[in-house]
Amino acid sequence: MTKPVVAEVPSFTDVDPDIYAKEIQEAVQKGLIAGFTSNNTFRPTLGLTREQMVSMVINALSKIPVSPLTVPHDPPPAAANLLKVTSKPFRDVSAIRWSAAMIEWAKYNGIMQGYSDGTFRPTQIVTRAELMVVLRKAVQYAEEGGGGSGMINLQQAIAFSDISNHWAHKQII
Numbered sequence: 001m002t003k004p005v006v007a008e009v010p011s012f013t014d015v016d017p018d019i020y021a022k023e024i025q026e027a028v029q030k031g032l033i034a035g036f037t038s039n040n041t042f043r044p045t046l047g048l049t050r051e052q053m054v055s056m057v058i059n060a061l062s063k064i065p066v067s068p069l070t071v072p073h074d075p076p077p078a079a080a081n082l083l084k085v086t087s088k089p090f091r092d093v094s095a096i097r098w099s100a101a102m103i104e105w106a107k108y109n110g111i112m113q114g115y116s117d118g119t120f121r122p123t124q125i126v127t128r129a130e131l132m133v134v135l136r137k138a139v140q141y142a143e144e145g146g147g148g149s150g151m152i153n154l155q156q157a158i159a160f161s162d163i164s165n166h167w168a169h170k171q172i173i
Helices: 021-029 050-061 100-108 128-144
Strands: none
Touching: 050 100, 050 128
């Protein structure tokens, strides 16, 4: 009798003391994020970059039946599943950059966009507001794609005191 092969979930060397250690391990186990496998760290106190956010959002979308489109993965479940790009999705994103296919896919599907100067700024740290906008667009993509997001509203909207004139007010609420 053959035993099923189960992918081993890495145990990061820098997560145990973190308040979110359990949630980090769960996200890794579900395939939403991989951490930094080159040295087995997660780096929980570092800021999140735009390309890392794209990677996590697309990995999450790949877990729900959103559409017949092929969703690029990082890391790909199989090398053939990773879409390749042949040209730069933005003037500051090389076609061979690790995140290029995901950035192009997110751009094409309206989940993320670049800046008016034609750049994407893949290593720029995102704000909480930017994260909320991208997550809302990802949920909308999932719902419109027929897969449903599986997200339900569990609480009343919170009246934050510092967002009334903010560009992302509607998405945050």
